[in-house]
Amino acid sequence: MSRSARSAFLLAGLLATAGVAHFASPKQFDATVPEFLPGSPRTWTQASGVAELALAAGLALPATRKASARATALFFAGVFPANVKMAYDWRGRSPKARAIAYGRLPLQIPLILWARGIGRADS
DSSP: OOOHHHHHHHHHHHOOOOOHHHHHSHHHHTTSOOOTSSSOHHHHHHHHHHHHHHHHHHHHSSSTTHHHHHHHHHHHHHTHHHHHOOOOOOOOHHOHHHHHHHHHHHHHHHHHHHHHHOOOOHH
């Protein structure tokens, strides 16, 4: 298995785990849905979970990997407002909780670059 395929499978595993978590523990995700989005937070949580599972499947399949990698990069950029909301909402929590919330913000950059790299490597 090539290095790029291993990288794609690793990212697919991360997305699949996150996708399952959206259904197993939805309340924690509901709380991060920005208020400006229409509809219920649970709908957004479930839609996000489905998207993550679909992206994971797309990354795992060589035929759809390039398109899925690009979509994954866009997805990671799209969920950034939820991470900002979480950091804002957690500003009064313990230092450890704040560190987790604030640490998620710059984490989006390497995730986006990782997904883009998979898309380029599969070209």
